[in-house]
Amino acid sequence: MTTKYIGKPASRVDGLEKVTGKARYSADFKVEGLTYGFIVSSSIAKGKITGIDSSRALALDGVLQVFTHENVRNLPWFKLRYTDLDAPSGTPFRPFYDNTIRFSMQPVALVIAETFELARYASSLIKVDYEEETHTSSLYQNISKSFKAPKGKIGYVPPKSRGNADAAYEDAAFKIQAEYKHSAEHHNPMELFSTTAIWDNEKLTVYDKTQGVSNCQFYIGNVFGLAYKDVRIISPYVGGAFGSGLRPQHQLFMAVLAALELKRPVKVGLTRQQMFSFGHRPATLQKLALSASPEGTLESVRHEAYSETSQFENYTEVIVNWSATMYACENVELKYELVKLDTFTPLDMRAPGAVTGVHAMESAMDELAYTLKMDPLIFRLKNYTDEDQVNEKPFSSKELVACYREGAEKFGWAARNVEPRSMRDGKNLVGWGVATAAWDANQMPSRAKALLSIDGKLVVSSGTSDIGTGTYTIMTQIAAEILGIAIENVTFKLGDTNLPLAPLEGGSWTAASVGSAVKTVCEDVRKILLKHAVKTKASPFYNYDPNKLQIDSGEIFDPNDSSKGISVTEIMRLAGVNSIEETSTSGPNPLVGRKYTMNSHAAVFAEVKVDEDLGTVDVTRVVCAVAAGKILNPKTARSQILGGVVWGISKALEEESKLDHQYGRFMNHNLSEYHVPVNKDINDIEVIFVEEKDDIVNPLGVKGVGEIGIIGVAGAIANAVFHATGVRVRNLPITMDKVLQIAEDDRNQVAV
Template sequence: MTSNYIGQPVSRVDGRAKVTGQAKYAAEFNVVNGIVYGFVVSSPIAKGKITVVNTRQALAQKGVLQVFTHENVSGLAWFDRSYKDQDSPSDGSPFRAFQSPEIQFSQQPIALVVAETFELARYAAGLIHFEYEVDEKLVAGLEENLDKARKPKTYKVPMAKPRGKAEDAYEQSAVKHHGDYYHGSEHHNPMEMHATTVIYGEDDKLIIYDKTQGVQNSQKYVKNVFGLSTEEARVISPFVGGAFGSGLRPQYQLYMAVLAALELKRSIKVVLTRQQMFSFGHRPATLQKIVMGASEDGKLQSIMNHAYTETSQFEEYTENIVNWSGYLYQCDNVKFDHQIVPQDVYTPLDMRAPGGVTGVYAMEVAVDELAYKAGKDPLDFRILNYAEKDQNDDLPFSSKELRQCYLQGAERFGWSKRNAEPRSMREGHSLIGWGVATGAWEAQQMPVRARALFSIDGKLVVSSATADFGTGTYTSMTQIAADTLGLNIEDVLFKLGDSSMPMSPLSGGSWTASSVGSAVYSVCENVKKKLFSLARKVENSPFANSDTEDVVFDGGRISLKSNPQVYLTMTEVMQKSGTNVIDEDTISLPNMLKQKFYSRYTHSAVFVEVKVDEDLGTIQVSRVVSAVAAGRIINPKTARSQVLGGVVWGIGQALEEDSVLDNRFARFMNHNLAEYHVVVNADVKDIDVIFVEEHDDVVNPLGVKGLGEIGIVGVAAAISNAVYHATGKRVRDLPIHLDKVM
């Protein structure tokens, strides 16, 4: 009998609900009769002013209840902190729908039509007549507007301090390199589109089903905007069909659905179209100018990185982009700069590994180029410049098994068989290329509360208001709870996604397993202590003279370590002590006294093989090995899925995803899945994931690091480096289309 579930490849506990359709998403809650539907109208212009709104024809349609525009919406409790308290990544004044006739970006929502059916709402939307005063002085395109670049007022993550004398060291370097590295905007396209269903109840109390990565985040936003109490706005989100950062900030359909429900005193559903998924944020286009120097034997002497990123005209969005250049390798002379270029687009938004996937891409391609110039194997060059400490913060690592990632990944991939000469490896009409890159991401922990209810029937229910958007949180938290209390996993239920549950921050940044997991572990330890205290007090208890270290909790039993045949079942303890339920609530906090002395990161090494058709220039990623050091792995099955998903998206970033901005109209023209290309099954071949053993007793009590981001970091760079090895052409801007290698 064993209840050791941590580290086991347990299948998803929510899997059956998902594949049988029992799992309900935000747009699928039809729990009341008479629900109405909202359809959003988007602006066709990017900058200007609405001068005429005529809704008469739309309102004349039988079954159309209302059309909300800036002309009939006022008096809300809008103020900047409505967004500022919601982990907003930006400095400035957030966009407010229906509060002004001003148009600030293309596809801006300018009306909401509410009708008795979705089809009617959509039809009536086309009957509204708008006239505009168009401002032709548009600012669009990052590279075309570098003359408008400026420092932001604040950085989301402060730039690391420069060290040494980077310019002088560069001039004295025997091997020099400089290059410009660019990637365009990318848009979130999770399977589930953003949606909100609001159930209107008595006394204006609302139950809000929202697509979000933080139910309490959405709740706080709604409370601030509409002046509601916690009891008047309950937000529920048990299942999320992918988010990747798009659910961090409350999106405008949430505001519109609540607005309409309160005004009409009706339950309502508002679902964005796939085209409208391109209207509320994106990974920002980024240009990085990297200058590097090395000694004759390949030791890094100087690194300089000047980054330019886009933002909106009404907010300043920044990411942690340049710091990676001073973190990844040992170098005593480093200098950074990061400027923003305001444009007439919506504010960018966090997207999987924000800043990291961007900054590491440029740095890792530049490192590859410098390695070639120094006459070094790209992997040997990285190991030669291995950083034993975090020079940005001048701290030792809490753990770092990156060297093993390099070695184990190279062994699995067969790197030693690589011919270093570009265009030297072939297979029929295909040029074969092998590339490598380093990945890194912060290992963070946030304050989280969790509640545990252990009942007399031996069942445990643990809850926290976190989210699971495909990451496996339901499963991993169930495993931690079962393992900690020594229960069979079938006797444990983990609940999430309800604002009435114990406090949890947004689920993002790869901190959920670390943060929520620590809270689940802590609250289950409290239940264990309470159970043992009861067990010692029951009549004729075999544990009367025992301490907690003398017993084992396993398989629903409490038994002596010295004699496993001496035991009490947990249900016996509850029954004999006359206890129906043990109810524990706790908060888990980062151990700042311990953590402040260490730098905490997850690391990876990504090895890629590409096949490039010599005649057509088509590129296929035929093989990937991703070796990851992420502390203790709770569930290798769901963990592998996280890394697989990251690698797949990295393939998309490198070869396919490209939001095409027409600078004349400041409009993303390919705002649909027919023309915005994402990776499909045919694009994905062999992906091998290695989890390198790593022990870390600093990051949190479980020794767990996050996996959501690390899977994508470094992938695009490794592909780019492999394309160079295959073709001899160095491509420094993403995505790499066939015309760039022909």
């Protein structure tokens, strides 16, 4: 019986370094002769730079250079269309390419100085003259200019309709239609973006905050015409990213630009305000129309979404597609279009597309359930499907019904009074809401290396990232169990382009992708060890069948004969082997993808209390029941779901990047005015992992939990607010002014 590490709640192997301050993030790396950069941002949203005067800054002792479009010329990347692996279609933004201003806070100059303080001061002395042009930054005022994206970003699947939704809707006995909105949102990880670039002996070493070291290597090589082998990107720790680190950001380009020209190490970081100058979850308008039979059978779904993009790239998300797969329905019409604005290109943000589209769909499902006078949970169960009707394929596994059942039982859903405004706690109106969630369970090609030394120590490595999700820990667990050695003898390395190639850390696919590669390479090392055990004459298992042997706790043994055994280190000594090193690759089985749809699923139950006089909303309880295949580490996985639920609460009630359309600039570009929850905002959260066995999805049977935890939360909360108040707020975030205003405008909006 081998020791089990997979599925056990192991503590983070990187935890000690983090809590003691030994973990070094991108801004923590220091080298001799380090110089510092500070970025100057544009004050307009659209127009031309007519002149830049850097003379006062350059006159300061210690200021080394000021880079602008006037002195940055002929970089190789200017001839390329794509410069990173996560780029959407279009032309990527190129800092200092020309004098055109495309969005507010666009980088227009970079000051390099001997100290950070001097660079920051010198930046204030640079005078930039503009010829301003009329900009447009409002999605809702430009819906008439929407268009269907001619080509989406990598992984984008255009929506596919079926049946005749219009006719079914017209003929239906029960129907609803509504519009749902949400403004832009920004990632705001705790760690700011920072890059340190070091040029030494024709080699470039870069410490960068990123979710993909290989993507940054690809980017730098393309931009500056460098051989990839001469560019090393290192990123051992990431202080949160949530998608903001998928694409290389401005400071990476600028640090390398300066280091190559000055032949000195350069550090460039972004301020919190400048973190609002690239990428965000796009503002979106959604229109839904649903209909059902008197018995509660869903008869039609119409889902339209209009989302913003920049003027220079077509950023796409899978927003409406979920409405075609989550429930059984023969008539589905989907539409997804973009609106070009004078802002930066949106960027993937935790559960991109799904968290937006599912909120609207789950709110509409709740509205239709009330129109039917049917319990919202029963309505969902009645329209449950085991088939992906879009692709006419079964799911590889789907324990959503168990999620509904176990979540409802833990939450106490059976005690719910269906009538809005019927449950109270003193002056507070109490509401209960439910929502469904789904997310893709993908696997990407990945590589991993394993090095087993004669001292019994195993080092496994892959060029992936850990953005706080627990990648270090779960890969250590996989390696220890598969090879059969004690977990304390295993070290996992990541975040370095000198390590085997791994995909971007995103999409909830890292556990399945890199984990499968780790499993494969450790199996390969195990086979070599057992081969030595049966081929070495001094071994007690000489001429044995290796398939009958096992390895556990560093010992090779026959489970049917306890009288024999030999340690891994001893067999390596006897075989004259000082180390065993293997590199292996793992990837998805294309035949499986053709036969099955692979998703994770969840059911979210939320309780809110709404002050009847003030309209304030407090989320007092959340139960999130998740089916995501094998859970590699319940401790770190629970942490992921907790984080997702907290962010879902934040999305539902607080987060909003507010654009001042007069200036085309986000106004609340700081952590005091961009509201996110604090400890006092978060109450009881219960996470349930529903047992789900999936031998199809990937060799480990895992689906990833990074994103499924956030997807249904906003919908469940919005539905709970309606149940509490009888007021349907369709514009996120749900703030007190909206609750009170809608109640005042139409107190009897819905009669049940």
